[in-house]
Amino acid sequence: MIELRTQGDRQHNIIAPSLLAANFANLQAEMEWFNRSEADWLHLDVMDGVFVPNISFGFPVLEYVAKMTTKPLDVHLMIVQPEKFIPQVRDLGAAIMNVHQEACIHLHRTIQQIHEAGMRAAVTLNPATPVSTLEEIICDVDVVMLMTVNPGFGAQKFIEHSLDKVRRLRQLISQTGSKALIEVDGGVNRTTAPLLRDAGVDAYVAGSALYGKPDPVSEVHELKCLVR
Numbered sequence: 545m546i547e548l549r550t551q552g553d554r555q556h557n558i559i560a561p562s563l564l565a566a567n568f569a570n571l572q573a574e575m576e577w578f579n580r581s582e583a584d585w586l587h588l589d590v591m592d593g594v595f596v597p598n599i600s601f602g603f604p605v606l607e608y609v610a611k612m613t614t615k616p617l618d619v620h621l622m623i624v625q626p627e628k629f630i631p632q633v634r635d636l637g638a639a640i641m642n643v644h645q646e647a648c649i650h651l652h653r654t655i656q657q658i659h660e661a662g663m664r665a666a667v668t669l670n671p672a673t674p675v676s677t678l679e680e681i682i683c684d685v686d687v688v689m690l691m692t693v694n695p696g697f698g699a700q701k702f703i704e705h706s707l708d709k710v711r712r713l714r715q716l717i718s719q720t721g722s723k724a725l726i727e728v729d730g731g732v733n734r735t736t737a738p739l740l741r742d743a744g745v746d747a748y749v750a751g752s753a754l755y756g757k758p759d760p761v762s763e764v765h766e767l768k769c770l771v772r
């Protein structure tokens with residue numbers, strides 16, 4: 545399993561570009577800048593049209609992309625019954641398997657199974673799901689990801705209330721001694737990233753703030769500096 549926490553007690557400035565915003569007609573070029581940049585993880589959004597009102601890409605694309613980088617893959621499953629796919633996500637070589645709290649009836653078991661498969665377990669909360677739903681498992685997870693938009697689409701407006709939610713999650717983590725990193729997904733850009741940093745975030749997913757920009761490599765650098 546990869547080491548996620550490398551700065552002791554200090555907050556991290558992990559940048560995870562979200563491939564959802566890429567130009568799929570030229571994945572080769574998108575992966576080329578990603579590999580050359582200071583980006584830390586590659587965030588991969590899988591949607592099933594059931595858990596979220598959209599469909600993105602599946603294993604044929606993931607397998608292709610996985611071969612094109614040595615950086616850790618953060619696989620965000622916006623699907624029902626994500627536990628069914630633990631072996632397939634492991635076979636991709638994913639470092640982090642990211643499941644929604646709302647999609648897992650037996651979340652504790654799913655986290656155990658992700659660990660047994662040799663991956664880090666990330667649990668994601670939709671905007672309407674309270675932080676308190678994680679109280680019983682906070683010490684078992686490696687990453688808690690807060691959706692800062694409603695999942696399903698890129699380039700949506702950041703939900704301001706998320707800043708309070710990050711603070712409450714940070715409090716829960718320090719009270720319990722959990723080692724979980726805090727990740728955020730949705731509407732992360734040069735304006736929201738510093739606010740999220742001050743609230744206590746460690747890892748930043750960014751799609752439309754990076755892809756399609758004239759120089760994504762320097763956009764990553766800029767974001768990374770802003771949240772240092």
Ligand code: DX5
Pocket residue numbers: 562563564565587589620693694695696697698699700729730731732749750751752753
């Ligand atoms: C949304 C996805 C996000 C999305 C973020 O459901 O989980 O990862 O790509 O896109 P931006 O950064 O454009 O809000």
Ligand code: ZN
Pocket residue numbers: 562587588589620729749
């Ligand atoms: Zn995502």
